[in-house]
Amino acid sequence: QKEVEQNSGPLSVPEGxxxxxxxxxxxxxxxxxxxxxxxxxxxxxxxxxIYSNGDKEDGRFTAQLNKASQYVSLLIRDSQPSDxxxxxxxxxxxxxxxxxxxxxxxxRLLVSP
Amino acid sequence: EAGVVQSPRYKIIEKKQPVAFxxxxxxGHNTLYWYRQNxxxxxxxxxxxxxxxxxxxxxxxxxxxxxxxLKGVDSTLxxxxxxxGDSAVYLCASSLGGVRDSPLHFGNGTRLTVT
Numbered sequence: 001q002k003e004v005e006q007n008s009g010p011l012s013v014p015e016g017x018x019x020x021x022x023x024x025x026x027x028x029x030x031x032x033x034x035x036x037x038x039x040x041x042x043x044x045x046x047x048x049x050i051y052s053n054g055d056k057e058d059g060r061f062t063a064q065l066n067k068a069s070q071y072v073s074l075l076i077r078d079s080q081p082s083d084x085x086x087x088x089x090x091x092x093x094x095x096x097x098x099x100x101x102x103x104x105x106x107x108r109l110l111v112s113p
Numbered sequence: 114e115a116g117v118v119q120s121p122r123y124k125i126i127e128k129k130q131p132v133a134f135x136x137x138x139x140x141g142h143n144t145l146y147w148y149r150q151n152x153x154x155x156x157x158x159x160x161x162x163x164x165x166x167x168x169x170x171x172x173x174x175x176x177x178x179x180x181x182x183l184k185g186v187d188s189t190l191x192x193x194x195x196x197x198g199d200s201a202v203y204l205c206a207s208s209l210g211g212v213r214d215s216p217l218h219f220g221n222g223t224r225l226t227v228t
Contacts, residue, residue, distance in 0.1 A: 004155070034216075043204055043220060044204075045219070088155050090155075092212060092213055100169060101212045102158075103155030103157070104155050105154050106155055
């Protein structure tokens with residue numbers, strides 16, 4: 001079982017719709033979760049972090065965390081073509097005392113005009 | 114604020130040749146990371162530095178990969194000899210503090226092609 005699992009997609013949504021991106025993780029003791037956006041040919045950039053169960057909103061983005069289900073999601077409201085990118089879920093794993101940021105394979109999002 | 118600078122942007126070499134990548138982190142960032150990203154995959158950590166000290170190099174293939182961070186600023190990642198499977202994008206990132214509280218800032222990466 002992979003540490004961080006994501007559907008590779010592509011997830012296709014029309015402009016203005018809500019895009020829902022999902023992620024599951026295997027390490028029950030993980031406490032910190034992140035969403036990175038990566039445009040094609042570019043490097044990842046952090047868009048959201050979440051540490052507590054529930055929702056965290058930032059503009060059009062909402063991160064949701066359910067530790068009991070080991071599930072993290074990212075909702076993008078009013079999706080724009082400029083949101084088309086790969087979204088990487090990342091989880092901090094503690095290994096022999098060190099915190100390591102582990103990435104999923106990413107979900108490719110396509111927003112059509 | 115200048116971002117993380119990496120060079121070269123692209124490198125094509127034949128297998129068994131050596132190659133080196135250079136990274137200059139954001140000024141003041143004590144933590145530096147080298148990640149490798151294969152096509153269609155997420156980044157995988159190779160090594161993490163806290164200042165000059167390599168605090169996590171468990172995923173670094175030490176038989177052919179080496180890294181250094183002299184004076185706790187710039188860093189170099191070397192592969193010798195390169196193999197076909199080393200073809201990937203090598204990403205350098207830096208952060209102000211620990212990975213939980215400080216976002217990683219990535220450079221543009223070096224795309225390595227081994228033929």
